[in-house]
Amino acid sequence: MSEDKKRILVVEDEKHIAEGLKLSLSLEGFEVEIASDGGAAMQLWKSWAPDLIVLDIMLPVIDGMAVLKGIRLEDQKIPVLILSAKGDLEDRIKGLKFGSDDYLAKPFNLEEFLLRVRRLLKRSGWETEKSMEEGERNPYEDGIYEFGPNKIDFISGQAFHGSEKISLTQQEIKLIKLFVINKGKPLSRAKLLEIGWGYSRGMSTRTVDNFIVRLRKYFEEDPKNPEYFKSRRSIGYVFEHE
Structure with missing residues (x-):
């Protein structure tokens, strides 16, 4: 062979x-x-x-x-x-x-x-990045995404909140990408587990909640009153910014 x-x-x-x-x-x-x-x-x-x-x-x-x-x-x-x-x-x-x-x-x-x-x-030189939502350009196709005082480099895994440098894990990067692609659209905990972790059952939704706590700590000015990673009662979470 x-x-x-x-x-x-x-x-x-x-x-x-x-x-x-x-x-x-x-x-x-x-x-x-x-x-x-x-x-x-x-x-x-x-x-x-x-x-x-x-x-x-x-x-x-x-x-x-x-x-x-x-x-x-x-x-x-x-x-x-x-x-x-x-x-x-x-x-x-x-x-x-x-x-x-x-x-x-x-x-x-x-x-x-x-x-x-x-x-x-x-097919060689596969470079075409497709959006996961109709009519949208991939919002991080150049590897950089910015919102508010935050900047994320998905290639290096480094992020900045103002001048503060943050090292992201691969799972944190994956979850942030999922939120960015679905900006403004509420995502249930079950859906976040299903797509973000590859599980549909047998895994506690607290896993998602703990990750959101970390993302708020990284990127929110006031983690207890989030501006970007917001809770939606009885639904889950939504990522929003101008």
């Missing part, structure tokens, strides 16, 4: 489809792993580092769109091919705008599927 054998992660909960795709892709010379739910997909993506992801939308644990959003918070370059029974134009547009690179509806032609996979893998 070639040392540069490409890795493909197939995220599909229907076993016969997943196994069929694995066999077909393996015969084409690819290395293939299967994830049968969204949580397993997020874990394999991080631990196995695939070159391409084939992603179903209707998944248990975490749905495919949430998986896609979570991946795009950290990686804008990995090709993602959505393979879904939801083939309406509205669904296709939604998938593409959330960051997928191609969309193929079930049932599909195997030869067409393999051609699309090869086309995506051949």
